[in-house]
Amino acid sequence: MSASHAGGLIIRQEEPRNLEFPFDRLDSYLTPVESFYIRSHLHAPMIEADSYRLTVDGAVKNPSAITLNWLKSLPAKTIVATLECAGNSRVFLVPQKPGAQWELGAVGNAEWTGVPLATLLDQAGLNANAREVVLEGADRGLPAELPRPPEPINYSRSIPLDKALDDVLLAYAMNGVDLPQDHGFPVRAIVPGHYGMASVKWLIHIRVLEEQFQGYWQTIDYGFWDEVGGIPVRRPLSQVAVKSEIARPRTFEVLPKGQPFTVYGAAWCGTGDVVSVELTTDGGQTWAAAKFLDPIRAHAWRRWSYDWEIPGHPGRFTLKSRARNAAGESQPEKFDERYFSYVVNYTLPIEVVVQ
Amino acid sequence: MSASHAGGLIIRQEEPRNLEFPFDRLDSYLTPVESFYIRSHLHAPMIEADSYRLTVDGAVKNPSAITLNWLKSLPAKTIVATLECAGNSRVFLVPQKPGAQWELGAVGNAEWTGVPLATLLDQAGLNANAREVVLEGADRGLPAELPRPPEPINYSRSIPLDKALDDVLLAYAMNGVDLPQDHGFPVRAIVPGHYGMASVKWLIHIRVLEEQFQGYWQTIDYGFWDEVGGIPVRRPLSQVAVKSEIARPRTFEVLPKGQPFTVYGAAWCGTGDVVSVELTTDGGQTWAAAKFLDPIRAHAWRRWSYDWEIPGHPGRFTLKSRARNAAGESQPEKFDERYFSYVVNYTLPIEVVVQ
Numbered sequence: 001m002s003a004s005h006a007g008g009l010i011i012r013q014e015e016p017r018n019l020e021f022p023f024d025r026l027d028s029y030l031t032p033v034e035s036f037y038i039r040s041h042l043h044a045p046m047i048e049a050d051s052y053r054l055t056v057d058g059a060v061k062n063p064s065a066i067t068l069n070w071l072k073s074l075p076a077k078t079i080v081a082t083l084e085c086a087g088n089s090r091v092f093l094v095p096q097k098p099g100a101q102w103e104l105g106a107v108g109n110a111e112w113t114g115v116p117l118a119t120l121l122d123q124a125g126l127n128a129n130a131r132e133v134v135l136e137g138a139d140r141g142l143p144a145e146l147p148r149p150p151e152p153i154n155y156s157r158s159i160p161l162d163k164a165l166d167d168v169l170l171a172y173a174m175n176g177v178d179l180p181q182d183h184g185f186p187v188r189a190i191v192p193g194h195y196g197m198a199s200v201k202w203l204i205h206i207r208v209l210e211e212q213f214q215g216y217w218q219t220i221d222y223g224f225w226d227e228v229g230g231i232p233v234r235r236p237l238s239q240v241a242v243k244s245e246i247a248r249p250r251t252f253e254v255l256p257k258g259q260p261f262t263v264y265g266a267a268w269c270g271t272g273d274v275v276s277v278e279l280t281t282d283g284g285q286t287w288a289a290a291k292f293l294d295p296i297r298a299h300a301w302r303r304w305s306y307d308w309e310i311p312g313h314p315g316r317f318t319l320k321s322r323a324r325n326a327a328g329e330s331q332p333e334k335f336d337e338r339y340f341s342y343v344v345n346y347t348l349p350i351e352v353v354v355q
Numbered sequence: 356m357s358a359s360h361a362g363g364l365i366i367r368q369e370e371p372r373n374l375e376f377p378f379d380r381l382d383s384y385l386t387p388v389e390s391f392y393i394r395s396h397l398h399a400p401m402i403e404a405d406s407y408r409l410t411v412d413g414a415v416k417n418p419s420a421i422t423l424n425w426l427k428s429l430p431a432k433t434i435v436a437t438l439e440c441a442g443n444s445r446v447f448l449v450p451q452k453p454g455a456q457w458e459l460g461a462v463g464n465a466e467w468t469g470v471p472l473a474t475l476l477d478q479a480g481l482n483a484n485a486r487e488v489v490l491e492g493a494d495r496g497l498p499a500e501l502p503r504p505p506e507p508i509n510y511s512r513s514i515p516l517d518k519a520l521d522d523v524l525l526a527y528a529m530n531g532v533d534l535p536q537d538h539g540f541p542v543r544a545i546v547p548g549h550y551g552m553a554s555v556k557w558l559i560h561i562r563v564l565e566e567q568f569q570g571y572w573q574t575i576d577y578g579f580w581d582e583v584g585g586i587p588v589r590r591p592l593s594q595v596a597v598k599s600e601i602a603r604p605r606t607f608e609v610l611p612k613g614q615p616f617t618v619y620g621a622a623w624c625g626t627g628d629v630v631s632v633e634l635t636t637d638g639g640q641t642w643a644a645a646k647f648l649d650p651i652r653a654h655a656w657r658r659w660s661y662d663w664e665i666p667g668h669p670g671r672f673t674l675k676s677r678a679r680n681a682a683g684e685s686q687p688e689k690f691d692e693r694y695f696s697y698v699v700n701y702t703l704p705i706e707v708v709v710q
Contacts, residue, residue, distance in 0.1 A: 007708055008379065008605030010365060011458050015449040019607065022377070024363065034609045034708055094370040101456060103366050250363030252374065254389045353362055353389055 007034035012100040016040035017182060021105035026247040026266060029294055029303065030080070031108035033175050038182045039085050039106065041155050041217075042141035045202050049186050054120075054170075058134070058208035061125030068186050071115055072172060078113040079169060079192065080300040082268045086195035086222060086237050089245075089344035097341035098145065104245045104348075107268070109301045112190045114171035117164050120206065126161075129210040133164040135189045135198075136205035143216055154205075157198050157222070158213035158236075159191055167192050167299075170203065192299035193270035194238050195342075197222045225338045240270030242331060243345040244277050244304070244323035254353045258312040263290070267323035268301035276324045279306045283318040284333070284347070290321065314355050320347040362389035367455040371395035372537060376460035381602040381621060384649055384658065385435070386463035388530050393537045394440050394461065396510050396572075397496035400557050404541050409475075409525075413489070413563035416480030423541050426470055427527060433468040434524060434547065435655040437623045441550035441577060441592050444600075444699035452696035453500065459600045459703075462623070464656045467545045469526035472519050475561065481516075484565040488519040490544045490553075491560035498571055509560075512553050512577075513568035513591075514546055522547050522654075525558065547654035548625035549593050550697075552577045580693045595625030597686055598700040599632050599659070599678035609708045613667040618645070620676055623656035627680035634661040638673040638704070639688070645676065669710050675702040 009019035019038040021031060049068050057063035085106035087099050100106075117133070136156040142148060159168065169190040172179060179185045184201025191198035197217060218236045226235045244267035255261055263281075267274045273296045278287040290306040304321075311317070324330045332346045364374035374393040376386060404423050412418035440461035442454050455461075472488070491511040497503060514523065524545040527534060534540045539556025546553035552572060573591045581590040599622035610616055618636075622629045628651045633642040645661040659676075666672070679685045687701045 007607045007609040009607045011446045011606060012456060013451055014447050015451075032609075034607055091366045092369050096368055096370075101367060251366060252362045252364045252389055254362040254387075 006032035009035070009038070010105065012102060016043055018100045020102055021108055023104035023245060023247050024250045026264070026303070029109065030175055031110055033110070033177060033180060033183070036108040036110060036174070036183065037085065037106045039196055040139070040182070041143070042139040044182060045138040045140070046181065047138055047186060047202060052186050054187060054204060054206065056120055056124045056206045059127040059130045059210045060121070060208050061127065062123065064124065068172070071170065071187065074115045074119055076113055077116055077169060078111060079190070080109065080111050080297060081190055081192045082107065082109045082299060082301045083196045083199055084240055084243070084268065086197055086342040087344070089348060090341050092344060092348055093335060093341065099341050104247070107245070111175050112169055112171040113173035113176070114169045114187070114190070117168040117170055117189070117206070118166070120170070121165060121208070124208070126208060127210065130208045131161055131211065132158045132209045132213050133161060134158045134207040134209055134213050134215070135200040135203055136207065137184070137200045138202040138204045143221065145221060147220060149216060153216060155200065155217065156215050157200055157217055158209065158215065159194070159198055163191065193240060195222070195240055197237065222342070224340070224342065237342055240268065241343050241345040242269040242272070242274065242323050242325045242329050243267065244321040244331065245348065246319055246321050246350045249319070249350065249352045251350055252353060254355055255310050257310055257314055257354045259310050261308045261310050263306040263308050263319065264303070265321055266301040266303045267321070269323070269325045270299070272325040272327045272329070273298070274302055274323050275326050277304045278322045280320050281308055281317055283349070284320060287322065310354055317352050317354055319350045319352065322347050361387040364390070364393070365460065367457060371397055372399060373455045375457055376463055378459035378600060378602050379605045381619070381658070384464065385530055386465055388465070388532060388535060388538070391463040391465060391529070391538065392440065392461045394551055395494070395537070396498070397494040399537060400493040400495070401536065402493055402541060402557060407541050409542060409559060409561065411475055411479045411561045414482040414485045414565045415476070415563050416482065417478065419479065423527070426525065426542065429470045429474055431468055432471055432524060433466060434522070434545070435464065435466050435652060436545055436547045437462065437464045437654060437656040438551045438554055439595055439598070439623065441552055441697040442699075444703060445696050447699060447703055448690060448696065454696050459602070462600070466530050467524055467526040468528035468531070469524045469542070469545070472523040472525055472544070472561070473521070475525065476520060476563070479563070481563060482565065485563045486516055486566065487513045487564045487568050488516060489513045489562040489564055489568050489570070490555040490558055491562065492539070492555045493557040493559045498576065500576060502575060504571060508571060510555065510572065511570050512555055512572055513564065513570065514549070514553055518546065548595060550577070550595055552592070577697070579695070579697065592697055595623065596698050596700040597624040597627070597629065597678050597680045597684050598622065599629075599676040599686065600703065601674055601676050601705045604674070604705065604707045606705055607708060609710055610665050612665055612669055612709045614665050616663045616665050618661040618663050618674065619658070621656040621658045622676070622678035624678070624680045625654070627682045627684070628653070629657055629678050630681050631679045632659045633677045635675050636663055636672055639675060639702070642677065665709055672707050672709055674705045674707065677702050
């Protein structure tokens with residue numbers, strides 16, 4: 001993608017910055033850095049590389065505070081991972097739910113370079129009862145929604161120890177360049193397969209806990225209602241549900257009747273590979289298989305396309321796509337209200353006008 | 356504009372439908388019908404042409420209820436008028452204000468065909484004390500914000516009698532075709548030079564009043580704080596303030612250093628012609644004149660362009676445009692808080708990345 005066509009974001013909130021990739025411009029496997037959606041909970045902190053310190057403490061034998069250079073001197077790993085905001089596609093919900101009204105573009109696929117979190121945890125030496133790892137950012141403030149803590153807090157999110165030791169990355173580069181400020185300069189977590197809220201930006205603190213973390217963004221926000229024995233219980237969101245999205249045509253796009261049109265999109269899933277995408281152009285009565293443009297790669301999206309013969313008569317047509325993963329899980333037809341305003345992975349309708 | 360490129364809207368709210376024109380796609384004087392922003396306060400009513408009746412009553416000598424065919428049999432007039440939502444560009448406000456988070460595209464310029472409201476008022480015969488004309492739509496429901504009436508109400512808005520007798524149109528066609536449902540089929544008001552809230556859609560009732568109308572969308576919503584002798588008083592919004600917007604480049608677009616780039620946009624004003632647009636590419640230190648692509652036409656926008664020599668060094672640059680009307684009124688540098696979340700006509704910053 002030539003630099004002159006990259007960038008250009010839809011503003012969903014000016015401050016803190018919440019900007020969306022115009023998903024209809026999808027045309028590359030890797031989302032250009034300048035086109036990648038920006039999700040910020042609080043004012044973006046400005047961190048100097050020279051004064052940056054990453055503290056590792058809590059239930060560890062050797063607490064430390066490491067510099068950026070020290071981090072960069074450790075063996076690095078590069079992965080491709082799709083990040084999707086848990087609130088992506090919220091604008092489709094009726095009635096409207098609070099929060100940024102994301103449409104299709106609070107998702108992106110990038111190459112991330114950094115040091116496995118496991119490397120730092122190994123060096124720190126975990127206590128025997130270690131159970132979770134809290135990732136804390138430098139962004140600090142009062143959350144927007146009630147109930148909230150009485151004083152400003154830093155953005156923080158916890159992940160289970162097994163995930164922390166598996167594939168979490170402490171990334172300092174994105175598509176081969178330093179992380180931009182809005183994406184967490186100088187270091188952010190990448191938690192592959194989890195919604196974006198886990199991939200903490202401006203990461204300054206790694207705290208190992210021996211108990212279950214009950215922070216604001218783990219319980220009040222980014223939680224959902226599970227149940228135990230019929231009783232609703234609050235749990236943190238984690239893995240990304242299987243989903244596909246139509247990039248083109250766009251909502252209310254006008255298409256010429258009787259012509260071929262290549263429907264184009266992407267599909268992803270937190271865990272488990274996406275193995276099929278189907279498309280309906282009649283509102284869900286009939287479905288046909290789309291073809292994949294990208295191979296299977298754990299935690300990364302696959303673009304797909306479908307050659308549609310636009311009907312020969314004018315009218316309004318509703319397109320939907322439906323992905324399925326290797327475990328047989330498909331996108332649902334309707335939104336699951338247990339998630340209130342998150343995990344909007346049902347088959348989203350795109351209405352077009354044929355003339 | 357070829358049909359295959361029209362349409363494609365940004366969803367700001369799914370229901371009631373609030374969809375925005377992607378302003379970076381501006382490339383014609385008239386906004387195509389399918390690209391025109393959609394602003395709905397309540398669920399869109401479906402009206403059959405055959406059963407449609409437009410009631411004219413209140414302070415008139417001859418109340419009537421006319422059919423669509425009867426309306427269409429009256430002498431018609433065609434005008435070009437820009438409609439802008441009073442909340443357009445609200446997303447730029449910090450802190451965020453309630454309401455649809457419009458960016459740049461809750462504005463459009465179309466050709467409207469219909470019957471002058473004055474024709475119907477003449478036929479009805481105004482009482483001597485007639486003072487305002489309430490336009491009421493078929494859309495009905497409970498407004499979102501408090502304080503609100505205890506029962507559902509129809510959307511309604513009042514205009515002063517002199518404006519009603521001057522140039523208000525009862526439009527049944529848009530760019531030469533029947534009004535689409537989302538734009539008020541079969542008849543909407545067009546109140547040239549006033550914010551879009553006055554151009555009532557699905558118009559079913561014209562009520563002449565001898566007093567000042569104090570409806571919900573005249574006082575609580577679409578109002579602002581004026582003052583009398585130092586005391587704040589509530590007044591309805593009316594005329595569109597002078598404004599220009601940059602369509603291209605887009606927010607955070609990546610541009611190649613040292614190359615020419617044509618900055619492109621549009622400018623408009625409710626009353627008084629836009630006579631100049633200036634552009635700054637250094638955040639406001641220096642301004643240079645843009646050139647107009649369209650002639651002056653009352654109540655319609657003028658597109659403009661500016662040939663920018665992009666600096667030869669990389670960096671982030673902030674572009675702003677500033678329009679001035681014939682009366683010498685310019686866009687302000689800052690938002691006027693008396694409007695709370697409306698009339699966002701200050702010089703909006705568009706940040707681009709030069710590489």
